[in-house]
Amino acid sequence: xxxxxxxxxxxxxxxxxxxxxxxxxxxxxxxxxxxxxxxxxxxxxxxxxxxxxxxxxxxxxxxxxxxxxxxxxxxxxxxxxxxxxxxxxxxxxxxxxxxxxxxxxxxxxxxxxxx
Amino acid sequence: xxxxxxxxxxxxxxxxxxxxxxxxxxxxxxxxxxxxxxxxxxxxxxxxxxxxxxxxxxxxxxxxxxxxxxxxxxxxxxxxxxxxxxxxxxxxxxxxxxxxxxxxxxxxxxxxx
Numbered sequence: 001x002x003x004x005x006x007x008x009x010x011x012x013x014x015x016x017x018x019x020x021x022x023x024x025x026x027x028x029x030x031x032x033x034x035x036x037x038x039x040x041x042x043x044x045x046x047x048x049x050x051x052x053x054x055x056x057x058x059x060x061x062x063x064x065x066x067x068x069x070x071x072x073x074x075x076x077x078x079x080x081x082x083x084x085x086x087x088x089x090x091x092x093x094x095x096x097x098x099x100x101x102x103x104x105x106x107x108x109x110x111x112x113x114x115x
Numbered sequence: 116x117x118x119x120x121x122x123x124x125x126x127x128x129x130x131x132x133x134x135x136x137x138x139x140x141x142x143x144x145x146x147x148x149x150x151x152x153x154x155x156x157x158x159x160x161x162x163x164x165x166x167x168x169x170x171x172x173x174x175x176x177x178x179x180x181x182x183x184x185x186x187x188x189x190x191x192x193x194x195x196x197x198x199x200x201x202x203x204x205x206x207x208x209x210x211x212x213x214x215x216x217x218x219x220x221x222x223x224x225x226x227x228x
Contacts, residue, residue, distance in 0.1 A: 004157075031214060043158070043203060043218040056215055091157050095214060102214045104148075104205070106157025 002026070006092050006107035014115050018080040021110045024073055025094030031102060034067055034077050035091040037109070043091070049075065050097075061086075082114045119206055119219035127225045128194055136189045136222045138204035143184050145207045148216070152201040158218075161189075194226045 005024040013019055025032050033048040047057040049069045057067070064083070069075040079086055089109040095102035122137045138147070146165045150158035162171050164180035164187065171178045175198075177190040191198055202222045209215035 033216065035218075042220050045215065045217060048215060093157065097214065103160045103163070104150075104158070104216060106159070108155070109157055 004092055004094050004105050004107035006090075006110050008110055009108065010111045010113075012113045012115065013082055015083055016081040017114075018078065019082045019086075019112060019114075021077040021090050021092075021112070023075045023077070023092030023107060025075070025092070026096075026105055027073065029094035029096045029105070030072070031095045031097060032069060032075050033093045033095075033104065034075070035093065036088045037091060038088045046077070079112075082112075084114045087112055087114050119204055119217060121202075121204060121219040121222050123222060124220065125223050125225075127227065129227050130196055131193050134191050134194060134224070136191075136202055136224070137186070138188070138219050139186045140206060141185065142206070142208065145184075145209070147180055147184075147187050147207070148205045149178055149187070149189055150203045150205060150218075152203060158201075158203055194224075196226050196228050199224060199226050 004026055007022045031050050034046040035043050036046055037043045046059045047067045048055055052069045065079055067077045089111050091106050091109045093104040093106045095104050119140045128134055146163055148163045149161045151161055152158040162173055162178045167182045167184045169180045175192045179188045187204055204219040205216045207214050208217055
C-alpha cells in the first residue's frame with residue numbers, strides 16, 4: 001500500500017510568494033494532520049481534519065496560513081505571502097481511528113526555504 | 116498551553132550502554148505514543164500506551180506510562196548504533212472521537228560504535 005504522499009519534497013521561494021504544499025493521505029484513513037518541524041520549536045501541530053472537516057486550527061501561526069481538505073484523498077496547506085520565518089519541514093500525517101488510539105503515518109515531508 | 120517536555124535533549128553514548136529518556140507534562144493524556152525519526156524521514160510509531168502504570172516492551176526498548184498518565188519513560192538496554200535517531204513522545208489531547216497529537220521537544224540520541 002502507498003504511504004502518505006507529499007509534494008513537493010523541496011521548495012525554495014522568495015519572500016512574498018505563495019506556497020502550496022500538497023498531501024495525499026493513506027486510503028481509508030479518516031484523520032489528517034499538518035505539522036511543522038524546526039530545530040527551535042520541534043514538531044508543531046498546525047491543523048487537523050477528521051472526515052474532511054477541520055477540527056482544530058489553533059496551531060496555525062497566522063492568517064497567512066490556510067489549509068483545505070476538499071475530499072478524503074487530498075489536502076493542501078497554503079502560505080500567502082511567505083516569509084523567511086516560515087522556513088521549515090512541513091509534514092502531513094494520516095490516521096484511522098481505532099477505538100482508543102490512532103497511529104499517525106507520516107509522509108516524508110516538504111522542506112520549505114523562504115529567502 | 117499543552118506542553119510536553121522531554122529530557123535529555125541530547126544524548127551521546129557508547130554501544131552497549133543503557134539509557135532512559137523521559138517525557139513529562141502537567142496535563143493528563145488519554146494516550147501517549149513514542150515515535151522515532153531518522154534524518155530526511157517522518158516519525159515512525161514505536162508504541163502506544165493507554166493505561167496508567169502500563170509497561171510495554173519492544174525487544175530492547177521498555178516503555179512505561181506514569182500512574183497519573185502525565186509522564187512516560189523509554190528505556191533502551193544495550194544500545195546499538197541502529198538506535199540512533201530522534202525520539203519523540205506524543206500525547207493525545209483530543210476530544211472524544213478525535214485525536215489531537217501534541218509532540219514533545221524530542222531527544223536526539225547518538226550511539227557510537
